[in-house]
Amino acid sequence: MKSIRNFSIIAHIDHGKSTLADRMIQHSGVVDARNFKNQILDNMDIERERGITIKSQAITLPYRSKDGKDYTLNLIDTPGHVDFSYEVSRSLASCEGVLLLIDAAQGVQAQTVANLYMAMEHDLEIIPVINKIDLPAANVERVMEQIDSELGLDPYTSLACSAKEGTGVEEIMEAIVQRIPPPKGNPEAELATTIFDAQYDAFRGTIIHCRVFEGTVRSGDIIRLMHEGTTHKVEEVGHFLLPRQKDESLSAGDVGYIIAGIKTVSDVQIGDTITSDRRPCAKPLPGFKESKPVVFASIYPIASDDYEELAVALEKYKLNDASFVYQKDSSAALGQGFRCGFLGLLHLEIVQERLEREYDLSIILSVPSVRYRFTLNDGREVYIDNPAHYPDSMSIMKSEEPYIRAAMMFPERHMGAVMKLCKEKRGENSSLSYPSPGRIELVIEMPLADVIYDFYDRLKSATQGYGSFDYDIIDYRESKLALLEILVNGDRVDALSQIVFKGNARERGLRACERLKEEIPRQMFKIAIQGAIGGEIVSRATISAYRKDVTAKCYGGDITRKRKLLEKQKQGKKRMKMVGSVAIPQSAFVAILKSDNT
Amino acid sequence: MIPGIYIHIPFCLSKCGYCDFYSVTEAGKIPLFTTSLIREMEMYRGVFDRFDTIYLGGGTPSLLGADQTGQLLDALHRTFLFFDDTEVTIEANPGDLSPEMASSLYTAGIGRISIGVQSFDDGTLALLGRRHSATEAITAIENARRAGFGNVGLDLIYGVPGQNIRSWLETIHTALSFAPEHLSCYQLTLEPSTPLGLRYRSGEIVPPDDALLCEFFMKTSETLEAAGYVHYEVSNFARGDEWMSRHNRKYWDHTPYLGLGPAAHSFSGNRRWWNHRCLDRYIEEVGRKVSPIGGSEMLTGEQLRLESLYLGLRTKRGVDLDEFAHRYGCDLLHEKGELLRTMQREDLITITGNHLRPTRAGLLLSDSLPLL
Numbered sequence: 001m002k003s004i005r006n007f008s009i010i011a012h013i014d015h016g017k018s019t020l021a022d023r024m025i026q027h028s029g030v031v032d033a034r035n036f037k038n039q040i041l042d043n044m045d046i047e048r049e050r051g052i053t054i055k056s057q058a059i060t061l062p063y064r065s066k067d068g069k070d071y072t073l074n075l076i077d078t079p080g081h082v083d084f085s086y087e088v089s090r091s092l093a094s095c096e097g098v099l100l101l102i103d104a105a106q107g108v109q110a111q112t113v114a115n116l117y118m119a120m121e122h123d124l125e126i127i128p129v130i131n132k133i134d135l136p137a138a139n140v141e142r143v144m145e146q147i148d149s150e151l152g153l154d155p156y157t158s159l160a161c162s163a164k165e166g167t168g169v170e171e172i173m174e175a176i177v178q179r180i181p182p183p184k185g186n187p188e189a190e191l192a193t194t195i196f197d198a199q200y201d202a203f204r205g206t207i208i209h210c211r212v213f214e215g216t217v218r219s220g221d222i223i224r225l226m227h228e229g230t231t232h233k234v235e236e237v238g239h240f241l242l243p244r245q246k247d248e249s250l251s252a253g254d255v256g257y258i259i260a261g262i263k264t265v266s267d268v269q270i271g272d273t274i275t276s277d278r279r280p281c282a283k284p285l286p287g288f289k290e291s292k293p294v295v296f297a298s299i300y301p302i303a304s305d306d307y308e309e310l311a312v313a314l315e316k317y318k319l320n321d322a323s324f325v326y327q328k329d330s331s332a333a334l335g336q337g338f339r340c341g342f343l344g345l346l347h348l349e350i351v352q353e354r355l356e357r358e359y360d361l362s363i364i365l366s367v368p369s370v371r372y373r374f375t376l377n378d379g380r381e382v383y384i385d386n387p388a389h390y391p392d393s394m395s396i397m398k399s400e401e402p403y404i405r406a407a408m409m410f411p412e413r414h415m416g417a418v419m420k421l422c423k424e425k426r427g428e429n430s431s432l433s434y435p436s437p438g439r440i441e442l443v444i445e446m447p448l449a450d451v452i453y454d455f456y457d458r459l460k461s462a463t464q465g466y467g468s469f470d471y472d473i474i475d476y477r478e479s480k481l482a483l484l485e486i487l488v489n490g491d492r493v494d495a496l497s498q499i500v501f502k503g504n505a506r507e508r509g510l511r512a513c514e515r516l517k518e519e520i521p522r523q524m525f526k527i528a529i530q531g532a533i534g535g536e537i538v539s540r541a542t543i544s545a546y547r548k549d550v551t552a553k554c555y556g557g558d559i560t561r562k563r564k565l566l567e568k569q570k571q572g573k574k575r576m577k578m579v580g581s582v583a584i585p586q587s588a589f590v591a592i593l594k595s596d597n598t
Numbered sequence: 599m600i601p602g603i604y605i606h607i608p609f610c611l612s613k614c615g616y617c618d619f620y621s622v623t624e625a626g627k628i629p630l631f632t633t634s635l636i637r638e639m640e641m642y643r644g645v646f647d648r649f650d651t652i653y654l655g656g657g658t659p660s661l662l663g664a665d666q667t668g669q670l671l672d673a674l675h676r677t678f679l680f681f682d683d684t685e686v687t688i689e690a691n692p693g694d695l696s697p698e699m700a701s702s703l704y705t706a707g708i709g710r711i712s713i714g715v716q717s718f719d720d721g722t723l724a725l726l727g728r729r730h731s732a733t734e735a736i737t738a739i740e741n742a743r744r745a746g747f748g749n750v751g752l753d754l755i756y757g758v759p760g761q762n763i764r765s766w767l768e769t770i771h772t773a774l775s776f777a778p779e780h781l782s783c784y785q786l787t788l789e790p791s792t793p794l795g796l797r798y799r800s801g802e803i804v805p806p807d808d809a810l811l812c813e814f815f816m817k818t819s820e821t822l823e824a825a826g827y828v829h830y831e832v833s834n835f836a837r838g839d840e841w842m843s844r845h846n847r848k849y850w851d852h853t854p855y856l857g858l859g860p861a862a863h864s865f866s867g868n869r870r871w872w873n874h875r876c877l878d879r880y881i882e883e884v885g886r887k888v889s890p891i892g893g894s895e896m897l898t899g900e901q902l903r904l905e906s907l908y909l910g911l912r913t914k915r916g917v918d919l920d921e922f923a924h925r926y927g928c929d930l931l932h933e934k935g936e937l938l939r940t941m942q943r944e945d946l947i948t949i950t951g952n953h954l955r956p957t958r959a960g961l962l963l964s965d966s967l968p969l970l
């Protein structure tokens with residue numbers, strides 16, 4: 001056990017975690033050169049295409065240190081995007097230390113701070129690593145000052161590397177061995193194991209990712225999931241090599257996997273403790289904060305015949321994404337669908353893309369919403385995340401919306417622009433600090449609804465790309481709300497409705513009409529778009545008809561070419577939903593949430 | 599479904615500025631080409647039923663001269679079967695239509711002549727890069743009539759940069775003064791790869807805007823219909839139903855046709871194929887008794903359906919809904935009822951009995967209508 005080191009790589013988005021993991025994997029020689037590819041741990045198509053990590057990935061690396069001793073390094077690469085920060089916190093629960101990466105050009109950013117705090121809460125050894133020192137804009141000294149003043153860490157404990165070029169990687173691996181403490185625990189004690197992830201495998205069922213704190217688990221053992229209360233017989237245990245490697249047992253200090261004939265991922269709860277059925281431990285290990293959906297939207301198939309297919313796809317998708325939740329829903333305009341909960345807009349986009357790609361579905365998402373709380377005249381409290389279920393306005397006694405505490409970091413010169421933006425987003429109770437000269441950390445409370453509504457893009461432009469942002473949900477606060485409805489050629493399109501802050505309702509109505517006008521392509525007849533609040537029309541826009549679309553000549557040699565063009569156009573039209581006789585493109589439903597200054 | 603024959607004559611004296619038809623200026627290759635054509639005919643002996651149209655198009659078929667044209671027609675008759683009343687059309691450029699030429703074409707058995715007048719305005723002709731003048735065009739028409747042609751068609755182009763409605767209507771009225779049996783009025787398409795297309799892209803020439811083009815189209819249709827012509831396809835008008843182009847209509851209702859010569863397209867059953875778009879390769883392959891086919895496609899039921907809908911909606915005949923349902927298993931009225939009603943309300947189509955027809959405004963949108 002003395003030779004094991006468990007650690008995560010954490011950082012702000014894009015600071016190079018997965019790339020550093022690549023270099024360490026290559027250094028350890030577990031993947032031969034032929035099978036290697038960049039960001040090898042990002043194994044989902046969508047991760048590779050977007051160049052971001054969505055799921056944490058664990059891998060076990062053998063390492064022989066300078067003093068000639070052999071070590072086992074259990075590395076967990078984590079995602080950087082704020083939507084997936086719960087992934088980070090779970091990973092940390094299985095570690096004794098972290099590499100906290102900081103981009104040498106960008107310096108400390110909001111998630112650097114947020115992740116540092118998380119590591120501190122878990123009492124982990126922190127090794128600051130300054131990455132991307134090969135960049136022309138790299139400024140190692142400045143980052144060292146920030147490590148001191150903004151992170152409160154000793155800058156002289158930091159290491160520098162270029163994950164891209166591989167410089168400094170050896171020193172990092174040496175530091176992991178020297179500085180991160182080995183796991184404690186007794187392999188003979190009662191089994192206590194934390195589940196930090198679970199993945200679905202079509203052949204083996206659920207593969208539990210776990211960290212053993214006490215005791216030993218072997219194949220053939222009967223294990224008990226303490227929270228779930230179920231028992232299972234272990235079929236296989238092993239470590240995360242590439243690919244998985246089966247072993248005799250997992251013992252205290254180990255990170256590895258357990259396969260125990262569990263059919264679906266929903267049968268295990270992340271954060272649950274696994275113990276031995278025969279000799280259970282006294283009490284479960286501390287669990288994790290539950291990941292709660294904060295953004296909600298309905299999903300509809302573009303062709304209503306595809307409903308069953310969509311239902312099957314969601315069920316399968318859910319197997320591998322426990323943070324995604326859904327239930328049946330139906331819309332007057334769009335038909336049968338599902339109401340779904342997401343961790344944020346990025347999560348929503350990713351679910352949409354994966355459903356379309358991996359299950360070959362064409363879907364429409366309704367306008368995303370947060371979850372509101374209403375107290376009705378009869379004293380009942382209801383949570384509403386679907387504008388279609390907006391209560392009768394006469395019956396509402398009190399309405400409330402979720403608030404977040406946002407932490408932003410940016411250069412001082414952008415103060416004016418950021419404050420203006422926050423004010424527009426109804427920010428309150430702000431506090432400012434100057435972690436280092438010229439840099440500002442702003443903590444401010446804002447309604448979540450206004451943050452999902454294009455805040456992140458706007459912050460980026462207000463700070464010319466130098467601003468970063470992190471948030472936590474804090475509580476519900478009273479707020480005057482209204483239901484904004486959209487009519488297209490007189491037909492109400494419920495999937496375009498939004499619950500909005502009354503003070504902004506008119507302006508939001510205007511903007512929705514404008515955005516729709518840009519998104520809905522001109523058609524052969526005029527299209528009227530209207531915004532209505534409580535039955536009163538507050539905004540309108542008209543899309544004029546086009547009158548001419550004709551090819552002059554169509555003889556023998558033109559027919560195939562022309563047909564191919566039409567086929568392409570028809571394909572494009574398949575991505576639109578017919579509402580009455582108007583074709584509304586998929587993009588319109590999300591575009592409503594974006595403002596025009598992005 | 600009686601098939602037709604198209605022959606592509608890929609020669610021109612020079613290239614017009616807007617043209618993207620396949621043609622070359624190497625007139626020296628004409629004899630070799632004619633021999634090749636006759637060889638290619640051999641390859642199809644016995645494949646098609648009796649034909650009732652022959653269409654010599656191009657390029658500039660009138661460049662062949664009377665002898666070679668006669669040879670071609672003889673070879674066709676030796677190789678294939680034809681109905682007695684076969685419609686034989688030739689496209690001719692005004693510059694080639696001397697009284698002698700016109701007479702010999704007529705004597706060779708060609709009954710229908712389509713003259714590439716394009717405009718009666720010299721400025722417009724110059725911009726288009728045509729070799730002839732308005733006066734030459736008039737002489738050509740007169741020569742054709744004198745030679746005995748009782749079925750004369752004129753090709754005209756509108757929407758030319760700098761052209762206005764008034765000057766276009768003057769061209770139309772001049773054309774009408776010859777009482778042609780057929781008129782094709784094409785809106786100028788600025789194909790990207792042509793000299794005119796390039797000048798357009800560089801901003802040097804500016805075509806009329808969309809609103810004006812709509813007006814050109816509507817005015818053309820109104821004027822010609824008022825003069826007794828039938829607007830039977832987007833760009834085609836006939837002085838009565840009997841003067842519609844029998845050959846061209848085959849393209850629009852999936853009637854089989856055999857295309858001979860480089861770049862020519864053929865269609866039969868659910869297969870379409872086309873020859874290489876290269877004269878030298880054509881001559882070389884046919885010389886080796888190799889088929890000069892450059893590509894082909896088998897149309898799926900879905901593709902046939904789409905073609906039939908879009909081609910139908912380009913014509914006055916429209917789409918017979920019962921027949922459509924029968925052939926393609928798709929009841930448009932039932933499946934697209936709401937959209938059809940909206941289009942009807944917007945005066946883009948009419949539905950009478952079981953017939954779906956584009957209105958004049960609908961023809962102007964005939965690339966969009968089939969997307970319903």
Ligand SMILES: Nc1nc2c(ncn2[C@@H]2O[C@H](COP(=O)(O)OP(=O)(O)OP(=O)(O)O)[C@@H](O)[C@H]2O)c(=O)[nH]1
Pocket residue numbers: 011012013014015016017018019020039051052053054078079080081131132133134135161162163164165
């Ligand atoms: N120049 C340079 N670029 C680097 C270095 N390390 C990573 N990058 C680049 O930075 C980008 C982000 O790298 P990733 O490794 O995907 O970053 P990440 O932290 O895993 O990103 P998330 O998982 O999305 O949070 C990629 O384009 C890398 O090629 C480095 O040392 N030098």
Ligand code: SF4
Pocket residue numbers: 609610612613614617618619621656657658691714
């Ligand atoms: S004469 Fe006809 S085919 Fe030849 S270049 Fe001119 S437009 Fe094209």
Ligand SMILES: [Mg+2]
Pocket residue numbers: 017018019042052053077078079080
């Ligand atoms: Mg990554």
